[in-house]
Amino acid sequence: MGLELYLDLMSQPCRAVYIFAKKNGIPFQLRTVELLKGQHYTDSFGQVNPLRKVPALKDGDFTLAESVAILLYLSRKYKAPDHWYPQDLQARARVDEYLSWQHTTLRSCCTRAMWQKMLFPVFLGQPVPPETLAATLAELDRCLQLLEDKFLRNQAFLTGSQISLADLVAITELMHPVSAGCQVFECRPKLAAWRQRVESAVGEDLFQEAHEVILKAKDIPPADPALKEKLRQALQGLLQ
Template sequence: DAPWCRFQEGWTQEGWVSCGLSVCDLVTSRVAPSSLRPQKVGAWTLGREWTEALPPASLDCLSGQHFSDDFAQVNPLRKVPALKDGDFTLAESVAILLYLSRKYEAPDHWYPQDLQTRARVDEYLSWQHTDLQTSCIRTMWQKMLLPVFLGQPVPPETLASTLAKLDRCLQLLEDKFLKDQDFLAGPHISMADLVAITELMHPVSAGCDLFKSRPKLAAWCQRVEAEVGEDLFQEAHAAIMKAKDLPPADKAIKEKLKPLVQPLLH
């Protein structure tokens, strides 16, 4: 088969996890009544041999699986994503993406060989960790997960501040990275676009219409979806879009998560 782009929840070998490329410590690989973390999916497979070598697996962090000694052998950071490829283990979303793209010789447009084009991809991946990613995650938690799932009220001024920061990040995404190009690093889709679109689905899942007043960003989103394929795009984000349907957490989960989510209230 020719290489193909696919979003996926993760890959594992010999029983451990490379669960969906995630952005915070409170994560699971699927959104279900027994899990908390809405999925961030930003990995792709390049040919069917990838999924055969590294089939997907799940990890339920609410049950404490990420604190187990077995999982710590894969990722001492005790959070997902984590990759186990034979005896080799790796943590962190971007590092895993880069490793997989190199090992499986991804088509050049994903992580271009051209020095300056690759630098543009690297530039975005370096920026998004502390800016767009943070704003998107905080928005999702403050607007949806904290009040609905955990029953934790969010001060209106806190949410307003977060939404203002998100708006500034979206403006930077347009002005600094997208500009008048088709994609973030130039005329072709790249790893930067995959990471960016998965971040934006977090506030979208919480009911934020990010694209209503941003036609340039909306057109970019449509191009990304077209490149990936509509069915695959929808499949990739099905879990995150169902986060709003999570039932309220039980008391034990609320108590477990209470100290961890406090920073999201400020």
């Protein structure tokens, strides 16, 4: 059996992997794992990824977890164009720098902003204290400023003149709070122009296809009681 990607396009890292594979013509079988239905808790998925997280990759007998590892594996195996993850030592280091930074900064606050502003109150029926949401949105704003000042600066993309894995990972993160109604780009013309360049580079149709699910997240019906309690327990850290 060929390459299999276990994805849920509600997930930011899954969207990055999906766009990268599609954009680079990588043949794969999509195995959908619906997080909001708890499908990552099933025994069958646990055999693919004991961490019970998506994305996950299965390539024959080889399995791989973690989105950055998957993106690098795909880039190397399928010899993606150099701009995605450059061979030049310093250019590659710039991509690595962003990928290292975003996991504990932008990813964290984008995830919490979406859950606190939309999914906790709508999907789980759990109110979020206004001061908690306000603190998260303030942290998101600080991260956006760092994204502009440290990484984007006055260049076309986050690590130089061409799109890289850094841009793909960043844009899929930012669309999470956008789906909840956060004004991520409206007052940041530099960041808004970067978004347009990224969309154009990956293809607007592919970009919209990958984000269709998350942009309709506000219409998701409430979780059933059994799953609601399980998810509440698993996601309490997002309220801090």
